[in-house]
Amino acid sequence: MAPVEDLFLRVCRGERASRPPVWIMRQAGRYLPEYREVRKKVDFLTLCRTPELAAQVTLQPVDRLGVDAAILFSDILVFAPAMGLHVDFNPGPVIDPPVRTAEDVARLDVPEIEAEVPFVYETIRILRRELEGRVPLIGFAAAPFTLAAYLTEGEGSRTFGHWKRMLYASPEIAHALLDKTTQTTIRYLVAQVRAGAQAIQLFDTWAGLVSAKDYELFSLPYVKSVLDAVRTEGVPTIYFALHAAHAAAAVSKCGANVIGADWRTGLAEASRALGGSHPLQGNLDPCALLTDVATVRRRTLAMLQDGAGLPGHIANLGHGILPETPVENAIAFVETVKSFKS
Numbered sequence: 001m002a003p004v005e006d007l008f009l010r011v012c013r014g015e016r017a018s019r020p021p022v023w024i025m026r027q028a029g030r031y032l033p034e035y036r037e038v039r040k041k042v043d044f045l046t047l048c049r050t051p052e053l054a055a056q057v058t059l060q061p062v063d064r065l066g067v068d069a070a071i072l073f074s075d076i077l078v079f080a081p082a083m084g085l086h087v088d089f090n091p092g093p094v095i096d097p098p099v100r101t102a103e104d105v106a107r108l109d110v111p112e113i114e115a116e117v118p119f120v121y122e123t124i125r126i127l128r129r130e131l132e133g134r135v136p137l138i139g140f141a142a143a144p145f146t147l148a149a150y151l152t153e154g155e156g157s158r159t160f161g162h163w164k165r166m167l168y169a170s171p172e173i174a175h176a177l178l179d180k181t182t183q184t185t186i187r188y189l190v191a192q193v194r195a196g197a198q199a200i201q202l203f204d205t206w207a208g209l210v211s212a213k214d215y216e217l218f219s220l221p222y223v224k225s226v227l228d229a230v231r232t233e234g235v236p237t238i239y240f241a242l243h244a245a246h247a248a249a250a251v252s253k254c255g256a257n258v259i260g261a262d263w264r265t266g267l268a269e270a271s272r273a274l275g276g277s278h279p280l281q282g283n284l285d286p287c288a289l290l291t292d293v294a295t296v297r298r299r300t301l302a303m304l305q306d307g308a309g310l311p312g313h314i315a316n317l318g319h320g321i322l323p324e325t326p327v328e329n330a331i332a333f334v335e336t337v338k339s340f341k342s
Helices: 004-012 033-039 044-049 051-065 102-107 118-131 144-153 161-169 171-195 212-218 220-231 245-251 267-273 286-290 293-306 327-338
Strands: 087-089 093-095 137-142 199-204 237-241 258-260 280-284 313-317
Touching: 004 199, 004 313, 033 044, 033 051, 044 051, 051 118, 051 327, 093 144, 102 171, 118 137, 118 171, 137 144, 137 171, 144 161, 144 171, 144 199, 144 220, 161 171, 171 199, 171 212, 171 220, 199 220, 212 220, 212 245, 220 237, 237 245, 245 267, 267 280, 267 293, 280 286, 280 293, 286 293, 286 327, 293 313, 293 327
Parallel strands: 137 199, 199 237, 237 258, 258 280, 280 313
Antiparallel strands: 087 093
């Protein structure tokens, strides 16, 4: 049996394992009472920018839940100020002013990222020391398309109308913005790996905003550029495109070692749509963890059985864990996976 430290990385590399490894997107967060205790003392941005505290909350779900990987506690917009933008959290991210014109894009910097956000890399170095011999550390960033969506919109949105208006009416401006978000993301993630991150997840939360054709035009080439750059650093990559089952044929070309699946498509079905050659990550509905322990176990087992024939499976949710999730249900999810034999 592979040591716990190796289980997640082995599956990322496409190797066989005795069971699926398990972790949870947003596993360091508000559903944990120990996280809420830390947040009573500091605001969100201060937490992200204080390496000792960011490391502390990163470790909390490893200690409490027994997950097989840690993921760096940070935020996808933490480097936006280094690009020349003002970001606040109220409570979600607000960028004021947003990026909506060619002149706005031209003003954006592609920063020397290590000098601008040293706290991210110090957090990683602390975590590698704390996690030695336990579980691997995942670094992450937003995909260029999703990052550009936030920069253009200025905040979260149901429609992202400003971003889509730019895509459709001024594609040359959109591509110029995507070039800059791609360059910055590459620098950010390569530096994470060099600081000690052992795998990288690229979150494309808003990939599903557009058609498959527009996904191929505005997201996929930039995703490939980022993943290609990270691959040269020698660590495995995971790509998670939310609401993007309609673009599965294109997503399959992204170049990631592992592809994340949301809860809307079963794992076996998703694997077929993606060509059947990738390990998959996912994909229990986060709302299943709002039920009771018996239901969590039953639905987790069904997910595991659906993924039993895949080239590899990393158990996770189909999106981030919800703040109102009972801790005992998160523990039940992890324990059910760890008792399953592939």
